[in-house]
Amino acid sequence: MSKGTLYDKVWDSHKVTTLPSGLDQLFVGLHLVHEVTTPQAFAGLKEKGLKVAFTNRTFATMDHIIPTDTKERPFSDPQAETMATALETNVKAFGVPFFGPDSGKQGIVHVIGPELGLTQPGMTIACGDSHTSTHGAFGALAFGIGTTEVRNVLASQTLALSRLKVRRILVNGRLSPGVTAKDVILKIIAVLGVKGGIGFAYEFAGDVFDAMTMEGRLTVCNMSIEGGARIGYVNPDQTTYDYLKGKEYSPEDEAWETAVAHWNTVRSNLDAIYDDEIEIDGATIEPMVTWGINPGQGVGISETLPDPATLPAGDARTAQEAYDFMKLSPGQAIQGIPINVGFIGSCTNSRISDLREAADILKGRKVKEGIQLLVVPGSQQVKKQAESEGLDTIFTEAGAEWREAGCSMCLAMNTDKLGDNQVCASSSNRNFIGRQGNPTGRTLLMSPAMVAAAAINGVIADSRTMS
């Protein structure tokens, strides 16, 4: 069992008691709420006459169903309007702070938590969304929960959970120029597999993460769940503190000093014991692209697609299923695969640095005729910042569509969906069958720079040759 890791320290400080079943009752320091996974939870509270226990530790926004092409209400989709209204009614009735469409701070829940300074080191963070692991970038234990658990957190600010094992993933050395955080996490998932992380929390450590920006770390931790790990985190350091300083909900003055001193104590000890440890050489990582139907089915941009016969039996079956669905073949080069749509956005890659990365490639170039490129900022604040830098002009001049903040075509719960048989180069996190809103739509995951390169060329291309 792990000992002396950040995971152990934060777990222990948040443990309320051991329940008769043996599960730990864990205090949740920050509960983030969005419109899709909460109506039944609020209904559950009403049914039992319960209140939200810690309204000062609960924050809501709207991201999944919100349209990105208009701000007009009512939404064109009546179901979306009903869902939005349900959230607005519930936050009001239960006294939950709400960053709604008119706040100037609305956005994807995993983008606004960090940018508002709500997400801080040493916290436990839960949200009814699997990508809550994102917040682990700050050295928090952050994880996705289901709707019944959302109800439990609303009512008690706690959850009944069992402890995970801790695996340290060391990525040492230096990344080559043009290789991004997205490539690092896609590589990790390709190496460990999509089920490799079941039962584990991932601690990301080593030279590459030490040198990585906060936004890069957010991208990496975001996709921990795609590797099967419910939690992923990076130990907090000066990069973390520099990012948090001056944010709306960050501590100030003397409290800031106390906070930093505390945050330093939650880092994993140098002699911490891990349940497992693996190392990857950062220098060997190249831009990654997925070709299959789960995020572990990815290859480097110079590679060809694998022969299922060379894979273990279970993986071979999934690979064959992927080839059938994706209409691709073993041995085919990843470069040159044609696309119809590009999507830059999602809780993985919709932050200002992601948009800058894409704009660097798109500047002075045109999206290939017949290709649709959507650029969807992660929050209203990201949108504002991008516009102040003129990135929106770069995108629109290149022929891309510049949208309002939301989850958009990552899961296509709003009106942004793939058409029949379309192939999408996407900076999102999941290439599951039907994920982008059409049962025959196909998704290739990659970094924002690589999506930009694909949109310009109309085919998968190496963004490093274009910067």
Next chain:
Amino acid sequence: MTTTLQRKLIKGTAVPIRGNEIDTDRIIPARFLKETTFDSMGEYLFIDARFSPDKTPKDHPLNESRFEGASIMIVGNNFGCGSSREHAPQAILRAGFNALIGESFGEIFAGNCKSVGVPAVQATKTDIESLTMTVEKTPNAEVQLNLETMQVVVTHADRGVLLTVSITMPEERRQTFLEGTWDELTLLVSNMDLIKTTAAKLPYITGYE
């Protein structure tokens, strides 16, 4: 402890769903998450895997009459990976399933199965294959999943016991099913004093004073 909430012995016929890494988007596509209640989720279980957009049935075990009425699902590895949507186990439950036997499960999905009172137990790859083959060959066989003995026994009315396999599940989770305490709301809320004491010791709750 409520006896109606206890899950000790679950009996019924089973349906095997072959394949690994079946994610929750496949179990229930996101467009159905726009409903604000779980009431109709059972109708949408595996809908895009079962039907073409023009509603033509596809080749899927849930479309086979020999598996009609099954209440136990036999699945592969990493079943329920991906999205945390509780709509997935809700759809499984509301479509008439009371238990899942799989090689492994997505972490959040397994927790959500507990939340809705559906045990998701694990068996080895070899045993899952044997169970799948046995049930495919004898779809009317009764599958008994015993959380006290942690065994699954497949029995045929005339031919007796066809197969017995061992199952596993995290011990704490198993206890919640045996005790009938898998819905923890009341229990969690009852510890409010302890919760407040724990919170008061956390630097960020007290404003880093």
